Amino acid sequence: MDWQTRRFRIDLTKPRVMGIVNVTPDSFSDGGRHATAAAALQHARRLVDEGADILDIGGESTRPGAAPVSVDEELARVLPVIDGALGLGVPLSVDTLKPEVMHAAIAAGVDIVNDVQALRLPGALEAVAASPAVGVCLMHMRGDPRTMQQQTGYDDVVAEVAAFLRGRLAVLAGAGVSAERVVLDPGIGFGKTVEQNLELLRRQRELLVLGRPLLLGWSRKSTLGAVTGRPVEQRLPASIAAALAAVLQGARIVRVHDVAPTVDALKLWGAAGLPAVPESAPHPRTEAR
Ligand code: HH2
Numbered sequence: 001m002d003w004q005t006r007r008f009r010i011d012l013t014k015p016r017v018m019g020i021v022n023v024t025p026d027s028f029s030d031g032g033r034h035a036t037a038a039a040a041l042q043h044a045r046r047l048v049d050e051g052a053d054i055l056d057i058g059g060e061s062t063r064p065g066a067a068p069v070s071v072d073e074e075l076a077r078v079l080p081v082i083d084g085a086l087g088l089g090v091p092l093s094v095d096t097l098k099p100e101v102m103h104a105a106i107a108a109g110v111d112i113v114n115d116v117q118a119l120r121l122p123g124a125l126e127a128v129a130a131s132p133a134v135g136v137c138l139m140h141m142r143g144d145p146r147t148m149q150q151q152t153g154y155d156d157v158v159a160e161v162a163a164f165l166r167g168r169l170a171v172l173a174g175a176g177v178s179a180e181r182v183v184l185d186p187g188i189g190f191g192k193t194v195e196q197n198l199e200l201l202r203r204q205r206e207l208l209v210l211g212r213p214l215l216l217g218w219s220r221k222s223t224l225g226a227v228t229g230r231p232v233e234q235r236l237p238a239s240i241a242a243a244l245a246a247v248l249q250g251a252r253i254v255r256v257h258d259v260a261p262t263v264d265a266l267k268l269w270g271a272a273g274l275p276a277v278p279e280s281a282p283h284p285r286t287e288a289r
Contacts, residue, residue, distance in 0.1 A: 001213055001252065004180040005111040005135030008091045010053070012213050012252040015266055018093065019044075019052030019259040020219065021085075023077040028063035029220040029232045030257060037080035044085045051263035054112070055088070056255060057081050058095030062116050062145045062190070071100045082108045093137070099123030106131045116141050116190060118168045129175040136182050137215050138168045142191030149191065157196040158203045161186045165210055183253060185215045189222060197223040201242070204249035217255035218242035240265045 003010040010016060023040040025032045034040040044055050059077030060069040069077075078094060078101065085092055086109050093112035094105035099121060102113050106127065111134065118138040119125045128136055140161045142151040154160050165184045172182060186200050186207060207214055218224065224238040225231065236258055243254040243262050247269065256262045268274075 002180065003135055003183055003213060003253075004133065004178075005091050006109075006131070006133045007111050010091060010135075015247045015251065015269060016053040016253045017051060017259055017262050017266065018054040018056050018215065018253055018255040019047035019050070020255060020257050021047065021055055021057045021081065022061070023057065023059050023081050024061050024069075026063070026066060027058075027061045028222075029235075031061065035077075037077075037084065040081045041084040044081065044088060047259045048088045048090055050260035052090060052259045054091045054093055054253070055085055056093040056095050056112075056114055057085065057110075058114075059101070060096065060098075062097075064145055064149045066145050071098055074098065074101050075104055078105060079108055082110055091135070093135075097121055097124070099127045102127035106134055111135060112137065115139065116187065117144075118164075119172070120168075125171065125175050125177075129172075129177050134181070136172070136177065137185055138165060138172070138182060139185040140164050140187040140190065145190075151191050152193045152196060154196065157192060157199055158186075158206050161200065162207055162210060165207070169210065169212065179212060183213045183215045184210055185217065185255075188216065188218050194223045194226045197221075198227075201245060201249060204246065204251070208250045213252035214246075214250055215253040215255060216243075216246040216251040218246060219254075219256040219258065236261060244269075 001012045003012055021040055021044050022030055025035050034043040057078050059074040091111040093114045094110045095114045097115050097117040113128050114137040116139045128134055188197050219239045220232050220235045224235045228238045240261055244265055
């Protein structure tokens with residue numbers, strides 16, 4: 001299974017690593033570390049040297065309760081980094097929910113739009129549909145980062161996430177965005193409790209019936225803190241375990257802060273000749289719906 005993005009058709013027969021470049025003062029785990037364009041670009045180069053297959057560049061934190069950032073501020077953060085990273089030889093993704101930022105980032109040359117709101121803000125779908133080849137990651141979230149943790153009541157979190165993502169895929173298809181441009185993300189930590197995040201991992205294969213590659217972002221997240229009792233700066237082992245578990249459950253792309261150790265861990269995948277997970281693994285619960 002491939003992911004069609006603007007300059008690159010990404011072969012997902014082996015799991016891929018998306019390295020996170022947060023150009024923000026307040027991201028939950030690395031806020032302020034690469035807040036200038038120069039520092040972010042240096043970080044981006046390092047992640048590519050470490051084996052990142054994709055870079056995800058973000059200028060606004062989505063952590064619960066994060067302060068909103070203006071369009072101008074977000075553009076001032078991400079555009080110089082996109083510009084400088086275009087020559088690094090890997091697909092570039094912009095992590096934004098704002099249509100204005102999508103337009104500008106696409107004009108600047110990004111390959112992928114990664115939207116935690118799954119292109120639901122007015123104008124976002126149009127921004128992506130207007131560009132014939134840009135790839136998209138559609139993520140599930142309830143509400144917005146300020147309100148999402150008050151909206152964790154689900155009858156069946158996996159079924160609701162699947163229904164949401166299926167609906168968004170259909171809306172994109174209606175707008176002319178072909179499925180081969182889209183990957184899907186259940187949104188670990190976005191409007192979900194610890195138990196719901198763990199349930200998404202346990203039953204992740206049910207999402208494979210959607211027929212598109214899955215991208216998972218567990219890196220350093222608070223559920224890992226809840227499970228291990230570790231603060232954010234001590235969550236590397238749990239992040240690696242979660243990335244590998246996600247891959248074993250069918251993820252094709254893992255979004256991570258710590259690229260080098262994740263790449264090493266995934267080398268085991270190739271070395272052991274582990275088979276690619278079936279692209280669609282029907283599950284009794286999902287089949288019944
Ligand atoms: N998680 C974060 C941000 N963007 N995008 C996708 N597709 N999936 C995710 O799980 C995801 C995401 C949160 O992580 P981070 O970027 O490190 O933090 P912050 O939002 O505070 O900048």
